[in-house]
Amino acid sequence: MEYERRTRSRKAYSAIGRVWLYCVWLALPALVFAGILVAQEKLDISESLLIIGCLLVYLGLMAAALVDTLVRQLQTLTNVIASLREGDYSFRARGANSHDPLGELAGEVNALADLLQGQRVRSLEATALLARILEVMHAPLFAFDRDNVLQLINASGAEMLGRPYARCFGRTASELGLDELLNAPDQTIHLFGNRSARWLLRRASFRQEGAPHTLLLLADVSVPLQEEEQAAWKRLIRVLGHELSNSLAPIKSIAGSLLMRVNSLPAEEDMKRDFRRGLGVMESRADSLHRFVQSYRLLAQLPPPKLSRVALGPLLERVALLEQRLAVQLDSGPAVTLLVDPDQLEQMFINLLANAVDSTLDNNKQSVRVSWRMADDSAWVEIEDSGQGIANAENLFVPFYTTKPKGSGVGLALAQQIARGHRGEVELVNREDGAGARATVRLPLE
Structure with a gap:
């Protein structure tokens, strides 16, 4: 109880009040000693009051100077600490x-x-670096809090959602159409929206202000998967092409030899005619299958491009003149010189233009347009048709896949392979301004 009483009485005085109290107690012996001296000297009352008054003034001034010095230093430290608390680190205490x-x-x-x-400087630099990384990242990135509300997104993520930044923040995953991705397991492949791209999902958890958050990162794996598929098709084509060619050659040879010996057989004319017809069909089909296999083997045996400087405009003019089924509209573009293999590039445009003309004629139309332009250090060639459009965009560049009754499924796959051999890309989409499709070829400049 005594300790609590002392504590309460000590708290009743402020720090400055205690300093003044200690100054009074320090000056009290001097006042008592001065009073004793005045009494011994037997001075009159006016002189005594003058001496004691001067002493009181002197002691008061000294005490005030001591308290002021202490208070000023403490106030300076208080102001510096308050500035630190408010995030202003420019103030410093004097007399250190x-x-x-x-x-x-x-x-x-x-x-x-x-x-x-x-x-703070390191934090600002790290924040600026993170913002710069997010800005240049091509992979969409999203961060959601515990209530599945979006808290962070980069430019690629906003572009993927087709929304501006202001319409992304504060929205839930369901409102953004990302609830399926948010609940999906890590390292799984998904399709998103109307795009044919395949996304590899990477997810991680982190904490911010003690609350759990979920980070989603999407990587476009369409090109790597297509390259793996192309490599698998090439291996399959090489094996099947070798075995089929080895079997079809003797079948054709034997059928031809037997066909020449039919006339010498001791049989009726009707039977000989049946033999000739059957052996002729065998020889013809074996020859057709051989040519069919050779066309597929072209995918697996495409040589590396032999690069030379080629003017893009004259090359497209030659390709357009080769198509005689309808008049191709060729829109002139800027003068562009590319470092490419002219033979492979011409074959690629022939295949794409032939597909465009086939689709246009099947739709009883007569409009096919070819144009080119320059953008982003690349040449962009567009071939637009007036056909029925694309029904299944996922299998466009898969070898052997075709929607044509007499198609082989090689043309688009070969065109994509040639474009990627030149560090380019082929994209085929439906037109937004009307019926038909648009094939876009991107070829980088030197």
Whole structure:
């Protein structure tokens, strides 16, 4: 109880009040001693009051100077610490030295301010670096809080959603159409929206202000998967082409030899005619199958491009003139010179233009347009038709897949392979301005 009573009485006085109290107790012996001296000297009352008054003034001034010095240093430290709390690290305490406790305290406060300022600079630099990384990332990135509300998104993510930034933040995963991805397991492949791209999902968890968050990162794996598929098809084509060619050649040879010996058989004319017809069909089909296999083997045996400087405009003019089934509209573009294999490039455009003309004629139309332009250090060639459009975009570049009754399924796959051999890309989409499809070829400049 006594300790609590002392504690309450000590709390009743402020720190400055206690300093003034200690100054009074310090000056009290001097006042008593002065009073004793005045009494011994037997001075009159006016002289006594003058001496004691001067002494009181002197002691008061000294006490006030002591308190003011202490208060000023403490207020300076208080202002510096308040500035640090508010995030302003430009203020420093004066009188920082190691000769007295207040100087040491001021030095420690200044050291703390320097440390916090350095941490803030590093934090700002790290934040700027993160913002720059998010800006240049081609992979869409999303961060959701515990309520599945979007808290972070980069430019690729906003482009993927087809929304501006302002319409992305604060929306739930369901509103953005990302609830399926948010609930999907890690390292799974998904299709999103109307795009034919395949996305590899990577997810991770992190905490911000103690609350759990979920980070989603999507990587476009369409090109790597297509390349793996192309490699698998090439291996399959090489094996099947070798075995079928080895079997079809003797079948054709034997059928031809037997066909020449039919007339010497001792049989009726009707039977000989049946033999000739059957052996002729065998020889014809074997020859057709052989040519069919050779066309597929072209995919697996496409040589690397032999590069030379080629003017794009004259090359497209030659390709357009080769098509005689209808008049191809060729829109002139800028003068572009590419470092490409002219034979492979011409074959690629022949295949794409032939597909466009086939689709247009099947739709009883007569409009096919070819144009080119320059953008992003690349040449862009567009071939637009007036056909029925694309029904199944996922299998366009898969070898052997075709929607034509007499198609082989090689043309588009070969065109894509040639474009990628030149560090380019072929894209085929339905037109937005009317019926038909648009084939876009991107070829990088030198």
